[in-house]
Amino acid sequence: MCARVSGKDPSPRLSAWIVAAMLAMIAVPATITLRAVSSPGTLQVSNSDPTPHGYSWSLLLFIVPIVVIAFWFLPAEGVEIPRRAFWRTIGILVPIGFGLDFFFAQRFFVFPNSGATLGIGAPALGTPVPVEEYIFYFTGFLCVLLLYVWLDEFWLAAYNIQNYAGEANKISRLFQFHRTSAIVGVVLIAMAVVYKKMFSPYPDGFPGYFTVLVLGGFVPAVSFFPTARPFINWRAFSLTLFFILLVSLLWEATLAVPYQWWGYQPGQMLGLSIGAWARLPIEAVSVWIAVTYGTVIVFEIFKLWQASGRTAKHAFLGRK
Numbered sequence: 001m002c003a004r005v006s007g008k009d010p011s012p013r014l015s016a017w018i019v020a021a022m023l024a025m026i027a028v029p030a031t032i033t034l035r036a037v038s039s040p041g042t043l044q045v046s047n048s049d050p051t052p053h054g055y056s057w058s059l060l061l062f063i064v065p066i067v068v069i070a071f072w073f074l075p076a077e078g079v080e081i082p083r084r085a086f087w088r089t090i091g092i093l094v095p096i097g098f099g100l101d102f103f104f105a106q107r108f109f110v111f112p113n114s115g116a117t118l119g120i121g122a123p124a125l126g127t128p129v130p131v132e133e134y135i136f137y138f139t140g141f142l143c144v145l146l147l148y149v150w151l152d153e154f155w156l157a158a159y160n161i162q163n164y165a166g167e168a169n170k171i172s173r174l175f176q177f178h179r180t181s182a183i184v185g186v187v188l189i190a191m192a193v194v195y196k197k198m199f200s201p202y203p204d205g206f207p208g209y210f211t212v213l214v215l216g217g218f219v220p221a222v223s224f225f226p227t228a229r230p231f232i233n234w235r236a237f238s239l240t241l242f243f244i245l246l247v248s249l250l251w252e253a254t255l256a257v258p259y260q261w262w263g264y265q266p267g268q269m270l271g272l273s274i275g276a277w278a279r280l281p282i283e284a285v286s287v288w289i290a291v292t293y294g295t296v297i298v299f300e301i302f303k304l305w306q307a308s309g310r311t312a313k314h315a316f317l318g319r320k
Contacts, residue, residue, distance in 0.1 A: 009159070015234035022238055023289075040275035043258045049115040055132050055261040056118050061247050062139035069146045079153045085302035089145060093295060097137030100212065105129045108209045108268050113260040140288075144244055144295050151236035160233045167231070168307035173318030176226040185218035192270050200271025208268040209283045217290030220297040228300040241292045248288045253277035257284070 010018060074081065100108075106126030111117070114130075121128030152160050161167055192207040192214075256262055257278045264281045273279040305315045313319055 012230040012232070012234070016229060016232075019234050019238045019241070023241070034274055034276045037276040040279070043278065045259070051113070051116050051255070051259045051261070053116065053118065054255065054259060055113075055116040055130065058251060058255060058261075059132060059135055059139060061251060062136070062143040065143050066139060066146055069150050073150050073154070074146075077154045079150065081149055081153070082303050082306050085299060085306045086145065086149065088302045089295065089299040090141060092298060093141045094138050096216065097141060098134055101129050101133045101137065104208070104212065105133070108265055110263045110265060111261070112263060116259065116261040140291065141295060144240060144288075144292050145299060147243060148233075148236055148240045148292075148296055148299070151239055152233040156233060156236045156239070159235045161231055164231070164303070165307045165309075168304045171227060171304065171308070174227050174301055174304060174316045175223060178222050178225040181218050181221035181225055185214050185222065188214050196271050202266040202269065202271045205267030207270045209264070209281075210270045210286070213283060213286050213290045217293045220294045220301075224297055224301045227304065228297045231300045231304060232296055237292070237296050240296070241289065244288045244292055245285075249277075249285065252284045253280050 009015075073079075101122075102124050105124045109129075111130055117130040117132050120131040122131040122134050189207075189211050192210045196205070196207045197203050253274075257280050264284070269281045269283060272282040274282070274285070305312070308315050
């Protein structure tokens with residue numbers, strides 16, 4: 001076994017800040033560079049159906065990693081998944097993704113290129129959405145969670161908690177209010193409203209999509225981040241985050257938005273877009289950051305509950 005260069009691992013608090021710094025290290029220069037494009041070009045499409053079933057086929061970007069990890073990587077290494085925690089996480093988060101489409105698709109999204117889908121409508125308030133939307137959210141959460149589990153339990157297993165059950169039983173209760181996350185969430189929503197009303201090219205409406213993303217990412221953090229932070233494998237989290245961001249940006253910036261597989265309604269967006277990426281709203285870049293962050297926190301909390309062997313009331317509230 002190779003010796004580590006440093007004899008001391010960073011604390012969980014410092015590890016979380018290192019991941020944030022890594023993200024900023026890429027995001028800041030990328031933002032400056034993309035802002036240098038003052039006159040972005042526009043894709044000219046002469047064919048009326050340039051991407052036949054393109055959205056349907058693109059779901060392989062999630063499906064292939066799921067199949068490879070679930071049926072090759074994990075079995076080959078004999079990695080045991082904490083199944084109850086895994087499926088509880090999926091059971092909580094996937095319906096939330098479905099709810100985003102069911103309740104808000106008519107307000108947030110448009111799907112102008114029907115030829116990019118199978119043409120099968122799925123239920124949603126107002127107007128049906130392509131069935132690919134529901135597959136997108138199901139496979140998206142599954143891909144994020146499987147990738148994190150594989151990295152945490154095998155590829156980067158040296159950096160996870162070895163005596164998980166023992167450490168779990170030291171926790172008096174899982175629910176721990178995190179004031180900093182609550183303050184940051186409120187500040188982000190307030191800043192979004194101010195920006196949209198005072199600086200956005202689309203001042204009418206409300207930044208609803210951004211608000212939903214903040215709530216989706218920060219509600220788990222507000223409730224559980226102090227408990228989950230020491231147990232999150234931050235190296236596994238960072239690699240999961242960058243993988244998912246790479247896939248999502250490839251998907252959105254080069255395919256979905258330019259070829260109109262889906263689009264965004266300006267009235268419900270923040271109004272901050274990336275011109276060089278077919279005027280992609282900043283929300284499209286943020287969504288999988290929020291998804292990955294929230295998914296890992298929820299999974300670690302369910303994993304701690306499973307490891308503790310306690311009832312839900314005892315584990316979450318500290319009451320027998």
